[in-house]
Amino acid sequence: MATAFAFEIVTPDKMLFTSEEVTYVGFRALSGNMGIKAHHVPAIASLDIAPLKCEFTDGTVKYFAVCGGFLEMQDNKCTVLATVAEPGEDIDRARANAAKERAEARLAAKSENLDVERAEMALKRAITRLRICELTGKK
Amino acid sequence: MATAREIHRHMKGVGNIGKITKAMKMVAAARLRRAQERAAASRPYALKIKEVLSNVVSDPSVLSGLNPKKHPLLQKRAVKKVGYLVVCSDKGLAGAYSSNALKKAVAEISECEDDVVIIASGRKARDFFIRRGYKVLSYHIGFSDRPAYTNAADIAADAAAHFADEHFDELHIVYTIFKTALSQTPASEIILPVEPPAKEEGKAKAKASFIFEPEEDEILEELAPKYLETVIYAALVQSAASELGSRMTAMSSATDNAGKLVQNLQLSYNKARQAGITRELNEIVGGVEALKQSQ
Numbered sequence: 001m002a003t004a005f006a007f008e009i010v011t012p013d014k015m016l017f018t019s020e021e022v023t024y025v026g027f028r029a030l031s032g033n034m035g036i037k038a039h040h041v042p043a044i045a046s047l048d049i050a051p052l053k054c055e056f057t058d059g060t061v062k063y064f065a066v067c068g069g070f071l072e073m074q075d076n077k078c079t080v081l082a083t084v085a086e087p088g089e090d091i092d093r094a095r096a097n098a099a100k101e102r103a104e105a106r107l108a109a110k111s112e113n114l115d116v117e118r119a120e121m122a123l124k125r126a127i128t129r130l131r132i133c134e135l136t137g138k139k
Numbered sequence: 140m141a142t143a144r145e146i147h148r149h150m151k152g153v154g155n156i157g158k159i160t161k162a163m164k165m166v167a168a169a170r171l172r173r174a175q176e177r178a179a180a181s182r183p184y185a186l187k188i189k190e191v192l193s194n195v196v197s198d199p200s201v202l203s204g205l206n207p208k209k210h211p212l213l214q215k216r217a218v219k220k221v222g223y224l225v226v227c228s229d230k231g232l233a234g235a236y237s238s239n240a241l242k243k244a245v246a247e248i249s250e251c252e253d254d255v256v257i258i259a260s261g262r263k264a265r266d267f268f269i270r271r272g273y274k275v276l277s278y279h280i281g282f283s284d285r286p287a288y289t290n291a292a293d294i295a296a297d298a299a300a301h302f303a304d305e306h307f308d309e310l311h312i313v314y315t316i317f318k319t320a321l322s323q324t325p326a327s328e329i330i331l332p333v334e335p336p337a338k339e340e341g342k343a344k345a346k347a348s349f350i351f352e353p354e355e356d357e358i359l360e361e362l363a364p365k366y367l368e369t370v371i372y373a374a375l376v377q378s379a380a381s382e383l384g385s386r387m388t389a390m391s392s393a394t395d396n397a398g399k400l401v402q403n404l405q406l407s408y409n410k411a412r413q414a415g416i417t418r419e420l421n422e423i424v425g426g427v428e429a430l431k432q433s434q
Contacts (some may be wrong), residue, residue, distance in 0.1 A: 010187055012288040012372055014180045030361075031353040046350040046361045063254060070362065072191050074349075081188055083288060083365070 004057050005038040006077040009085050016085055017064070019056065025078055026053040027071060038074055043073045049124040051132045052080065062087035063132045067125050084125075093133045098125035132136060145412040150404040157397030163232065164390035170284060171320065171383040178376045185342065185369045192366050210356070212333045212363040220254040222276070222307030224330070224371075225266035225300060226314040226378040229283040234389030236315065236323065236382050237263040242404040243325035244313040247345065248273075256307050258298060260375070276301055284379050292374035298371075299364060302331050314374035317379035318366055319390055323381035330370050334365050 007013065007022035008128035026035045028050035036043070069082030076105045107116070141149075225244045227237045241264065248255050259265040259278040268275050277297055298310055310331035311410045317322045351358055 003156055010184045012181050012184045012291075012369065015183055022306045030357065033350060041350055042351060043350040044195060044358060046358045068361075070188070070191055070358070070365075072187075072194070074194075081184060081191065081365075083292070083368075093414070 002040045009080045021057040024055040038075045065128050082112045086130045087134050091129045096126050096129035153400045154407050160393040167383045167387040168181045174380040216308040218308045220307045222256050222310040224312045225264040227261035229262040230384045233386035236385035240325045281413045286375035314378045317377050317380035320384040350392040406424040
């Protein structure tokens with residue numbers, strides 16, 4: 001189909017996801033939100049920690065939690081390189097909630113040897129996961 | 140000659156060692172398969188990140204226009220101090236695996252005329268270099284046969300910090316390339332400063348029109364450390380597979396040797412036992428003869 005393109009998510013451990021039937025990919029780059037449709041001009045983007053939305057030719061939608069990384073669009077093929085990524089259905093809501101509370105508590109405590117950057121990253125990851133749970137209506 | 144009982148005890152001991160080495164061999168074989176799978180699974184990511192990096196720097200003006208303060212990992216300096224990241228195992232009983240890697244490292248170091256500092260990965264590497272009085276900046280242990288990406292990320296962050304603080308001006312990694320379970324070769328590469336890979340011929344023209352989001356240099360700021368992590372991860376995974384392969388072969392030959400030893404011991408045990416029986420019979424017959432004559 002003319003409007004579909006190939007999409008893959010690669011992590012260091014494995015090929016997380018591949019599909020030839022993707023019509024739209026929405027994500028957040030470090031410089032702001034972006035969307036990609038078929039035949040997008042070649043692009044390279046640096047990703048923020050945020051949900052990544054993926055629409056398929058049959059109308060279904062899939063979300064991925066992507067924790068940083070890169071996206072490359074080239075020759076009608078879109079590749080996401082992420083150190084950590086997980087599909088929406090694998091997200092454990094309770095765990096994400098717990099992680100969020102933990103990170104918030106750490107940030108609130110403001111102890112001296114706190115690695116603020118790391119705590120904020122953890123918080124961001126947890127929020128991303130929870131956001132995907134909301135988007136997919138997962139309990 | 141040892142008594143039958145002593146030989147029997149020795150035999151039992153050797154047999155037990157054989158059982159242990161056999162178990163270790165099977166564990167190593169199972170882990171090796173997994174390590175190989177992991178090595179294969181990590182390849183697409185490594186290739187792709189290399190490609191992206193080469194795309195980002197495809198325009199030579201990108202590199203020359205960089206602010207060195209912002210991209211410490213790409214900064215080329217006059218080499219006064221050389222760092223070696225040596226990847227070795229935590230445990231022994233892996234044949235010549237560790238000593239081969241260490242030999243390679245020492246050979247490289249002895250050729251190098253500058254000051255040398257070490258980052259050790261694996262207990263064997265750490266102990267070796269500390270014992271020989273090298274300057275070990277830091278060490279990373281506890282994961283040599285099953286490295287995770289986070290281990291590589293830790294090492295990369297550590298190496299990057301030392302590089303930025305000018306503890307060394309160049310970092311070589313010494314690791315072991317896995318070929319087959321029987322053959323592994325130690326190798327070394329320069330990983331810092333990050334040398335962006337050259338573009339493949341023929342593809343060069345079409346790529347001039349990338350859109351970068353955000354700008355090239357900002358992407359590079361993210362990409363360079365990630366690339367370093369990937370290179371280190373690849374080396375760790377290769378080394379882990381090598382370690383397990385080497386352990387498997389070492390334990391396999393140890394098991395064979397134990398089996399042979401048990402066989403030889405069994406022979407001498409049988410001989411010793413038979414000798415004892417013959418001696419006793421002789422004594423009895425001799426005793427009977429003596430009794431007959433005295434009657």
